[in-house]
Each structure stands twice: as structure tokens, then as C-alpha cells.
Amino acid sequence: MSDKIYMEQNIGSHPTDVSYRNFYEHYRASMYAALYDTVEIFKRKYIIRLLQNKLNQHTKILDIGAGSGIMGEATLNPNNYFCMDIAFNRIKLHSLYTKIKGCSNLSIQGDACVLPIKNKSFDIVFCIETLEHIKYDREALKEINHILNANGKLLLTIPYDEKPVKELSASNSHINTYNENIIKKLALESGFSIEKIVFISKIVYLCWTLPKHIIYLLWLSFTGRLLKRLKGIEVPSYYNTTIHRKFILPVSMFILRFINSLGLAYTKTPYTFCGKAPGMIVILKKQ
Numbered sequence: 170m171s172d173k174i175y176m177e178q179n180i181g182s183h184p185t186d187v188s189y190r191n192f193y194e195h196y197r198a199s200m201y202a203a204l205y206d207t208v209e210i211f212k213r214k215y216i217i218r219l220l221q222n223k224l225n226q227h228t229k230i231l232d233i234g235a236g237s238g239i240m241g242e243a244t245l246n247p248n249n250y251f252c253m254d255i256a257f258n259r260i261k262l263h264s265l266y267t268k269i270k271g272c273s274n275l276s277i278q279g280d281a282c283v284l285p286i287k288n289k290s291f292d293i294v295f296c297i298e299t300l301e302h303i304k305y306d307r308e309a310l311k312e313i314n315h316i317l318n319a320n321g322k323l324l325l326t327i328p329y330d331e332k333p334v335k336e337l338s339a340s341n342s343h344i345n346t347y348n349e350n351i352i353k354k355l356a357l358e359s360g361f362s363i364e365k366i367v368f369i370s371k372i373v374y375l376c377w378t379l380p381k382h383i384i385y386l387l388w389l390s391f392t393g394r395l396l397k398r399l400k401g402i403e404v405p406s407y408y409n410t411t412i413h414r415k416f417i418l419p420v421s422m423f424i425l426r427f428i429n430s431l432g433l434a435y436t437k438t439p440y441t442f443c444g445k446a447p448g449m450i451v452i453l454k455k456q
Contacts, residue, residue: 185255185280185281185282185283185303185304185305186304189255189304189337190255190256190280192337192342193254193255193256193259193302194256194257194258195258196256196258196339196342199262199406199408200236200237200239200262200265200266201406201408201409202406202408203236203237203239204237204239204408205408205409205413205414205418206381206408207377207381207418207421207422207425208373208377208378208381208425209239210422211373211422211425211426211429211434212326212369212450213239213240213242213243215434215435215450216240216243216295216297216324216326216450217242217243219324219365219367219450219452220243220293220322220324220452223292223293223322224243224244224245224293225245226245226246226249227246227249228244228245228246228249228292228293229249229251229290229291229292229293230243230244230249230250230251230291230292230293230294230295231251231253231286231290231291231293231294231295231316232250232251232252232253232294232295232297233253233254233281233294233295233296233299233309233313234253234254234255234281234296234297234298234299234302234303235252235253235254235259235263235295235297236254236259236262236263237252237259237262237263237265237266238250238252238262238263238266238267238276239266240295240297241266241267241270241272243295247272247273248273248275250273250275251275251276251277251291252275252276252277253276253277253278253279253281254276254278254279255278255279255280255281256278257278260276260277260278263276264276281296281299281303281309281312281313282303282305282308282309282312283312284312284313284315284316286316287316288315288316289315289316289317289318289319290316290318291316291317291318291321292317292318292321292322293321293322293323293324294313294316294317294321294322294323294324295324296309296313296323296324296325296326297324297325297326298326298327298328300325300327300345300347301327301328301333301343301344301345301346301347302342302343302344302345303344303345304344306345306355307355307358307359310323310355310356310358310359310361310453311359311360313359314359314360314361314455317455318455319455320454320455321454321455322364322452322453322454322455323361323452323453323455324450324451324452324453325352325449325450325451325452325453326448326449326450326451327347327352327448327449327451328343328346328347328447328448328449329347329348329368329369329439329445329446329447329448329449330346330347330348330439330445331343331346331447332346333345333346339401347449348439349366349439349449352366352449352451356453360455360456361453361454361455361456362453362454362456363451363452363453363454364452364453364454365450365451365452366437366449366450366451366452367435367436367437367449367450367451368435368436368437368438368439368446368448368449368450369434369435369446369447369448369449369450370428370433370434370435370436370441370443370446371441371443371444371445371446371447372428372433372434372441372443373425373428373434373447374447375443375444376424376425376428377421377424377425378447380421381421384417385407388407388410388412389404389407435450
């Protein structure tokens with residue numbers, strides 16, 4: 170780890186509670202879900218297109234809540250992509266991923282609310298499906314602002330206008346909710362301005378995410394793993410099965426590419442003919 174980046178610890182006022190840390194340390198994590206999930210692959214490609222004019226060989230990227238660090242695909246120089254997560258089990262996933270890919274393993278175990286990183290160290294920060302899990306989200310955004318260079322970018326993907334939970338559970342750990350007004354207020358209070366907001370259309374859910382759940386349920390049933398899964402017992406990853414990688418994945422990618430070609434996958438408004446958007450992609454610019 171370069172001492173130019175992994176050096177000073179910013180002193181945030183709300184470090185994450187130990188109970189939250191412990192929850193994510195024991196939370197089931199799979200590298201294969203990110204590698205072979207159609208919607209996640211499609212979203213990564215879209216994010217890279219959104220940022221293509223901002224990426225070069227020298228762009229330093231920090232991925233907060235990165236899990237296995239799949240977003241490393243976005244960087245043009247793997248030696249400038251750093252993966253951070255609060256849970257050590259996710260950091261181990263990143264180590265496995267980098268070993269498979271043969272790229273640099275630049276991992277940081279840390280708290281987004283008290284970032285162990287020197288100020289003005291990064292050009293872009295990813296926070297992909299993470300902010301909704303962070304209890305003190307405003308504090309996290311302020312910390313991210315500190316470590317970004319001048320005119321740095323923060324890219325968020327977050328659920329749209331959903332009902333948050335009061336207690337963490339394996340089925341739902343989204344403790345924050347966001348819409349356009351909430352994210353604009355948070356951005357202003359944290360030293361950011363909104364550069365772009367894009368909504369993930371409900372049609373993506375209807376045409377693939379919903380069928381994915383049905384296929385997964387059928388797979389669990391036919392393989393005799395349904396009861397184990399209902400009891401919370403870990404089962405082998407469906408995403409890494411031959412039937413998914415060789416057959417389901419190509420078909421689902423074709424479906425989403427077709428939807429996108431019609432301009433229906435990502436929209437400028439959260440409400441379309443097929444219903445409310447399940448998520449949003451936001452680019453914030455440091456002020």
C-alpha cells in the first residue's frame with residue numbers, strides 16, 4: 170500500500186457501531202454474484218460509459234463497500250484502483266478476485282465514516298449499493314469529500330424511495346432511503362453538487378430481476394437446496410453453475426441490451442409507464 174494514500178486517518182465524528190461491523194463481518198458474501206449477475210454486469214458497463222471521459226491511466230479510484238472489487242474493471246490502470254470494505258470477509262473476496270484476474274491487490278479494511286486515508290488522495294470514489302447500508306451517511310459523504318482531489322467525482326448507486334428497515338437482517342439491511350430531494354440535500358451539506366442523476370427503469374426489474382428470482386427458486390427446488398436456504402444455511406452459488414453462465418447469462422444479457430437499445434433501461438425520470446424506478450445512479454462533484 171502506498172504511504173502517499175494509506176496514511177492519515179480522517180477523524181469523523183460518527184464511527185460505525187460495533188454491532189454494524191459485526192453484522193457485515195458475518196453477512197454472506199459471494200464473488201460469483203457480482204461476476205455473473207446480469208443486472209450488475211450491465212450496470213457496471215453503463216457506469217464505465219458515464220465516466221469514460223473522466224478516466225485515464227492516472228485516475229486514482231477508491232471503491233467503498235467494494236466487496237470483491239469488481240468495479241476495478243472501470244480503471245485503465247489496476248495499480249490505481251483501491252478496494253475498501255468494513256468487513257474483512259469482503260477484503261478476502263477481493264484478494265481472491267485479484268488472484269483470479271492477475272491484477273494488483275490494493276485492499277483497505279476501513280470505515281466509510283472514519284476513512285483511514287490521506288486527504289486529497291483520489292480522483293473518483295465509487296459507492297455502489299453501499300450508502301443505504303451506512304448509518305451515518307452524511308458523515309460518510311463528508312469523509313469522501315475530504316479524500317477527493319479538487320473537482321473529484323463520487324459515483325453512487327442507491328435504491329430509489331424505498332422503505333428503510335429499523336433493524337439489520339439477512340433479508341434487508343437498507344437503513345436509509347433516498348430520492349432526488351434527499352440526495353440533493355445530502356450533497357449540499359457534504360460539499361458536493363449534483364452533476365448527473367439517472368434512474369434505473371422498473372422495466373429492468375420486470376424483464377430480468379424478477380425472472381432471475383423465479384429461476385433461482387426453481388434451481389433451489391430442483392437441487393433440493395430450498396429448505397437449507399430457507400433455514401439460512403449457505404448453499405453453493407447458483408451464479409457459478411454451468412446452466413447460468415453458459416445459458417441463462419447470455420440470454421439475459423441479450424434481453425437487457427435490447428431494452429437499452431430502445432432507451433428504456435435508464436431514464437431521466439423515476440416514474441415511467443411500467444412503474445417506479447427501483448434505483449438511481451448519481452454523480453456528485455466536489456465543490
